[in-house]
Amino acid sequence: QVQLVESGGRLVQAGGSLQLSCLASGGAFSDYPMGWFRQAPGKEREFVAAISRGGGFKYYADSLRGRFTISRDNAKTTVYLQMNNVNSEDTAIYYCAAGKVGATINLRSYEYWGQGTQVTVSS
Numbered sequence: 001q002v003q004l005v006e007s008g009g010r011l012v013q014a015g016g017s018l019q020l021s022c023l024a025s026g027g028a029f030s031d032y033p034m035g036w037f038r039q040a041p042g043k044e045r046e047f048v049a050a051i052s053r054g055g056g057f058k059y060y061a062d063s064l065r066g067r068f069t070i071s072r073d074n075a076k077t078t079v080y081l082q083m084n085n086v087n088s089e090d091t092a093i094y095y096c097a098a099g100k101v102g103a104t105i106n107l108r109s110y111e112y113w114g115q116g117t118q119v120t121v122s123s
Contacts, residue, residue: 002027002098002112009094009117012086016121020081022096022114029077030054033103035110036070036081038092038119047105048094049081059104088123 008020022034035050049070050059058070069082079096093116103109 002029002032004096004098004112004114006094006096006114006117009119011120011122014087014121014123015085017082017084017086018119020083020094020096020117020119022079022081024077024079024098027098027112029098030074032098032112033101034070034072034079035097035099035103035105035107036079036094037097037107038090038094039116040089040092043092045095045107047107050099050104051079053101061105083119086119086121088121090119091121093118 003026004024006022012018036048037045038048039045047061051070051072055072067084072079095116096114097110098112099110
């Protein structure tokens, strides 16, 4: 059983940057691929980024590639999402998730989810 707690969400001006963090506990962090998803009001939860267990493979939603960067520190059992040049479309609740081996963009492949952290971009 894994518990995930996101942090770092805040109000940020368009064009700015912020970093989200997800602290994991209750399991072997390095056993899990990790992902970030987001959900805006009235929309379905969508894939943002994923990272393999060792951090060597990263995957991004096409529309976010180049602006967002996912990383992980297994010693700190933490996964990060660096968000640059944000815009109003990035406003959403951001969730981190721990998945099965091979999990990437398919949310059904993720077993554990955090409660989310709110990111609001002012235009």
